[in-house]
Amino acid sequence: xxxxxxxxxxxxxxxxxxxxxxxxxxxxxxxxxxxxxxxxxxxxxxxxxxxxxxxxxxxxxxxxxxxxxxxxxxxxxxxxxxxxxxxxxxxxxxxxxxxxxxxxxxxxxxxxxxxxxxxxxxxxxxxxxxxxxxxxxxxxxxxxxxxxxxxxxxxxxxxxxxxxxxxxxxxxxxxxxxxxxxxxxxxxxxxxxxxxxxxxxxxxxxxxxxxxxxxxxxxxxxxxxxxxxxxxxxxxxxxxxxxxxxxxxxxxxxxxxxxxxxxxxxxxxxxxxxxxxxxxxxxxxxxxxxxxxxxxxxxxxx
Amino acid sequence: xxxxxxxxxxxxxxxxxxxxxxxxxxxxxxxxxxxxxxxxxxxxxxxxxxxxxxxxxxxxxxxxxxxxxxxxxxxxxxxxxxxxxxxxxxxxxxxxxxxxxxxxxxxxxxxxxxxxxxxxxxxxxxxxxxxxxxxxxxxxxxxxxxxxxxxxxxxxxxxxxxxxxxxxxxxxxxxxxxxxxxxxxxxxxxxxxxxxxxxxxxxxxxxxxxxxxxxxxxxxxxxxxxxxxxxxxxxxxxxxxxxxxxxxxxxxxxxxxxxxxxxxxxxxxxxxxxxxxxxxxxxxxxxxxxxxxxxxxxxxxx
Numbered sequence: 001x002x003x004x005x006x007x008x009x010x011x012x013x014x015x016x017x018x019x020x021x022x023x024x025x026x027x028x029x030x031x032x033x034x035x036x037x038x039x040x041x042x043x044x045x046x047x048x049x050x051x052x053x054x055x056x057x058x059x060x061x062x063x064x065x066x067x068x069x070x071x072x073x074x075x076x077x078x079x080x081x082x083x084x085x086x087x088x089x090x091x092x093x094x095x096x097x098x099x100x101x102x103x104x105x106x107x108x109x110x111x112x113x114x115x116x117x118x119x120x121x122x123x124x125x126x127x128x129x130x131x132x133x134x135x136x137x138x139x140x141x142x143x144x145x146x147x148x149x150x151x152x153x154x155x156x157x158x159x160x161x162x163x164x165x166x167x168x169x170x171x172x173x174x175x176x177x178x179x180x181x182x183x184x185x186x187x188x189x190x191x192x193x194x195x196x197x198x199x200x201x202x203x204x205x206x207x208x209x210x211x212x213x214x215x216x217x218x219x220x221x222x223x224x225x226x227x228x229x230x231x232x233x234x235x236x237x238x239x240x241x242x243x244x245x246x247x248x249x250x251x252x253x254x255x256x257x258x259x260x261x262x263x264x265x266x267x268x269x270x271x272x273x274x275x276x277x278x279x280x281x282x283x284x285x286x287x288x289x290x291x292x293x294x295x296x297x298x299x300x301x302x
Numbered sequence: 303x304x305x306x307x308x309x310x311x312x313x314x315x316x317x318x319x320x321x322x323x324x325x326x327x328x329x330x331x332x333x334x335x336x337x338x339x340x341x342x343x344x345x346x347x348x349x350x351x352x353x354x355x356x357x358x359x360x361x362x363x364x365x366x367x368x369x370x371x372x373x374x375x376x377x378x379x380x381x382x383x384x385x386x387x388x389x390x391x392x393x394x395x396x397x398x399x400x401x402x403x404x405x406x407x408x409x410x411x412x413x414x415x416x417x418x419x420x421x422x423x424x425x426x427x428x429x430x431x432x433x434x435x436x437x438x439x440x441x442x443x444x445x446x447x448x449x450x451x452x453x454x455x456x457x458x459x460x461x462x463x464x465x466x467x468x469x470x471x472x473x474x475x476x477x478x479x480x481x482x483x484x485x486x487x488x489x490x491x492x493x494x495x496x497x498x499x500x501x502x503x504x505x506x507x508x509x510x511x512x513x514x515x516x517x518x519x520x521x522x523x524x525x526x527x528x529x530x531x532x533x534x535x536x537x538x539x540x541x542x543x544x545x546x547x548x549x550x551x552x553x554x555x556x557x558x559x560x561x562x563x564x565x566x567x568x569x570x571x572x573x574x575x576x577x578x579x580x581x582x583x584x585x586x587x588x589x590x591x592x593x594x595x596x597x598x599x600x601x602x603x604x
């Protein structure tokens with residue numbers, strides 16, 4: 001049972017070493033975390049990009065170049081294409097964004113010919129260790145899909161189930177969040193919850209137990225759920241929170257990181273291989289945990 | 303300077319005692335908090351409702367009836383009307399919801415003839431003491447307005463400035479929240495931020511300093527703002543967060559209360575007198591702090 005970020009790292013260390021391909025790798029923040037993952041024997045790195053810049057970045061960080069495979073490509077677009085192809089064609093490989101615009105790497109990652117597309121659109125999933133919660137808490141999507149409708153929320157859920165499985169949660173309990181726990185036609189999030197719960201009950205969304213609509217407190221606190229008379233057995237004990245829209249997801253993630261002492265690992269899901277796409281504002285620890293999480297996901301045959 | 307809920311209570315105690323009128327007062331949870339505020343010399347209570355039920359509730363709680371003025375009215379609707387009229391006609395009075403539907407008390411409170419209407423619609427404001435933030439943090443609106451547009455957000459801000467003033471913040475720094483800090487036409491919250499910042503700069507929204515759009519971290523953490531290259535002087539140091547919509551507001555409030563060890567006081571603003579409208583799920587402390595906050599607001603001539 002993975003109950004903490006440390007457990008997650010240990011599990012990743014116990015696996016066969018995965019290969020992390022960094023696209024446009026001359027990024028100080030990224031290479032710092034990559035090096036930590038390499039030293040922890042979680043990954044073998046391949047750095048794609050301008051060789052001179054990459055070597056300079058490694059030197060700046062005081063990192064020896066031994067153990068780093070470098071694929072020299074000057075153009076950002078071509079570096080992303082090559083990185084994506086390497087990941088796509090090799091088992092146990094996964095992708096990380098370096099010093100390049102998100103749009104550029106995602107265009108390569110989603111290319112119909114050589115990319116990492118699945119039938120679903122991609123989405124952002126975070127696994128959090130929150131001191132005041134009794135187990136790991138997953139959330140999706142606080143970064144990628146702006147205002148998903150119920151159909152897109154289904155894809156977001158399906159993508160996140162794969163991540164849950166990778167960290168040992170076979171059938172995640174997923175709470176569909178809204179501002180209230182009653183269905184209210186004026187609040188789309190509650191109607192989406194109704195749709196998603198029904199689809200789960202009819203077997204159209206499998207591999208999880210969906211409940212909701214929940215206000216946050218009902219989803220994560222049994223006493224709060226009881227006070228409100230909520231009888232759903234997953235109330236107060238969810239593994240995963242489905243966010244109504246990007247603002248609430250982003251805010252919940254940041255409130256946990258900046259005000260609740262949480263640790264987190266994030267990954268882009270819904271691709272055939274995990275994609276690590278961290279933000280400059282993330283700590284080195286968060287980036288390192290994200291690499292470890294992605295190594296676990298890369299271990300699963302999708 | 304009020305820096306904590308304790309400071310807020312002490313400030314309320316230092317004022318002339320205010321009169322709290324509870325509509326349909328036979329509510330155990332409400333009377334428990336009312337009694338605490340009475341014992342702390344913050345309020346003198348008037349309980350409106352069915353006298354026998356109110357006396358029974360007090361007895362259940364082991365509270366002596368001395369010091370409680372009871373106005374006997376059996377009908378919930380009439381009890382709300384009478385309570386609202388009492389508050390409307392007397393300086394230093396404010397209103398609290400007892401064992402009655404929110405819709406019923408708000409109908410009375412917003413009556414055009416005898417109610418507590420202002421030119422603005424009403425909104426919900428919370429003042430929070432969050433252990434990991436360096437001062438009190440206000441937020442609005444996580445409970446009342448579902449999906450406010452920029453014009454309604456202006457009213458929500460104007461309402462909340464009155465509350466900020468009541469707790470000694472003369473010119474609150476207000477961060478307009480979104481999922482990102484760049485204006486993005488696909489994200490309405492960022493466009494609303496642009497509008498509100500412009501109105502503030504043109505002097506159309508006064509008595510505050512508005513900044514944004516901010517993602518949460520930029521609003522509350524100076525380092526995060528610097529990492530993102532945000533130069534707005536209020537970044538990382540806001541007094542108040544304006545929420546994009548009810549889901550993010552509700553979720554932020556509950557994440558602070560259930561996962562970040564926060565204490566809070568809430569009030570309905572935008573009426574001529576403060577209205578305490580707590581939820582059953584709120585703790586007695588939260589209800590007590592809400593009464594203390596409202597006593598401070600009732601001290602201001604609006």
